[in-house]
Amino acid sequence: MTSPNPKDAVTSPTVHFSRGIPPLEAIPSADIAELTGSVLSAEPDRVFQYAPIGRHTGDRELRDQLGAFHSVDPDRIFVTNGSLQALDLLAAHLLKDAPRKKVLAEAPTYDRAVQIFERHGAQVSGIPLRGDGLDLDVLRERLRTEVPAFVYLIPDFQNPGGVTTSEEKRRELVRLSAEFGFTILEDIPYRELRFAGTAPTLLGELAESVEGARVLTIGSLSKILSPGLRVGYVIGPPGTPGALAALAESTYLSPAPLLQVVAARAFASGLVRRNIDEVRKLLRPRHDTAVEAVRKALGEAALCVPEGGYYISVHLPVRTTEEKFLAAAAAEGVALTRGSAFYPADSAPPSGTVFLRLPFQALSDEEFAEGVTRLAAVAQRAE
Template identity: 85%
Template sequence: MTVHFSRGIPPLEAIPSLAIAELTGTILSTEPDRVFQYAPIGHHTGDRELRDQLGAFHSVDPDRIFVTNGSLQALDLLAAHLLKDAPSHLVLAEAPTYDRAVQIFERHGGRVSGVPLRHDGLDLDILRERLRTEVPAFVYVIPDFQNPSGVTTSEEKRREIVRLSAEFGFTILEDIPYRELRFDGTAPTLLGELADGVDGARVLTMGSLSKILSPGLRVGYVIAPPGVPRALAALAESTYLSPAPLLQTVAARAFESGLVRQNIEAVRKLLRPRHDAAVEVVRKVLGDVALCVPEGGYYISVHLPVRTTEEELLAAASAESIALTRGSAFYPADSAPPAGTVFLRLPFQSLGGEEFTAGVTGLAAVARQAG
């Protein structure tokens, strides 16, 4: 049996499929004409009911919200919006960071450069050096249980990044798909909330329902300053005309019925034991190589000391039925893991304790043989 450390998708038991199906059936029986027609055209920023629910969930004005067909589409539209007329096309991102985000930014002409990620967020000394050299179009961060590292940016660092945004005049793009999946401790303040009290700071916050409700609904969203949602809507209409009314209506009713909050609690209870077991096994088997103790999300990650190449390590692991994602793919082109190490993302959300233990134990054996 292959141990899959290769994808960060929700386990099936984390998706309330029957409850979503029941909500969908009710909608189809009462308002099929509306949900099977085009959505309104003309700077349509998303289903009104859903934006109201998202506004209540995040305690923001619903008019600041733009709803997308999944978070990757939000990233694509934001990249187009932020880079089109920017004086600089430099994009600073955490190293490591979400690999698909890098691909999207580069597709829109961004020059993505990595700033090293520490156990509590960006290395701010290096960030300040980079800002003094060239002010980027934006800085992309995943501040809560980061994909791929599991790192959460500390409150202190969040405040300083927001202050730097005001000082240097760059936008912060904050991506929060895992924020609600906290198993321990207190959540630091959103950068978008911190920016409200800092003159000149600018933060765009992206969210998604994929990890807290269902990836199949394809609902992402952006919380932005006034004017930005309409600008994004104009870009969206020239790309796909309109979103899917049925899916956004289902998402709205899932909030209204309490299903979203109920499922968040259920997913936390489901994943916390898997998180705790993963942290214990990594410490016991691999030693002190984890970037952090995640305390939430899907991932624990390691810089594994090896004397072989990444390609050879991954091939040896595959031969032992351990599927890994190439860790170097999470680094922007000008960045790399520390010398003498291979970066590995180890998703724990879909694996029971025995399966995760078997995978890590096998990985340790492969690393010893390769060294």
């Protein structure tokens, strides 16, 4: 690590490494507003009425557009009010009558997903995350003693790790799903935000050619269009969309028709694909300079070079507790999310380290570099 001079007090603004939300310039607000106006002019009665009931799986036009986007049958798609609702409904669907309540997830993983699964009675257990995906040796060992209800993965530019699961590991995961009889939930909110390299195949696509494999894919428009539209979706085998629709109807009756129609028109007009290109152009230089800043300030502590998404993560060697490190970082003007919160209850960062999720998507090059430089100083002064 480099050795920045310690500061008696921070006079510059706080560097926020605490949230992974899209930068405002990544949301095509004016275009969405224009589309919304055209929808309201053309069909206000429909979009201000309840959506149909009776296992309604989402706006027909939107499901057609999503089907074309992913090259799948639209009847395999169920549209939700954001991807977290998809996770909640899937947890209810998969765990309600499951003989096994164990759920396996990457360690670290998305903390809100763990909270949702536990709320539905799951015992969530962590499998170590390596630079190319789950540690499959540990997974196989666990499978020999207990088969989970499902395995939850974020295989592309993982939150919080930034890791992309390799093609080889994806194929083996699908094979293990068929062999042991568990479901895989693949969550892909960042998949389209690739800045370099070639995208591995979706696990859901791989499962189509492996008898007995079961994969449910969860998508979202929050990172590629707008989080405010609250549009998520599930791609599943026949029967799954209807089952999720029945659960959803008993929970909130119907979704928001206006938002789904606007999202459909965003696809139909080409706005979604144009915006994906624009977001890639916006974020790629931020990614590249963030990687270099981490290497300069923190050495080779990064879990991987993401090549996409929002996050670089590190296991930073420290000589103190996480609580004291976070307090010292805050005193230096760096806001962090508690890294251990991303680990299931039976997991933890490697001994002698703190886990840091460092979002780069909404920070300037200077802000990001200043933040990691301050973190390096905090780590070196820790006792």
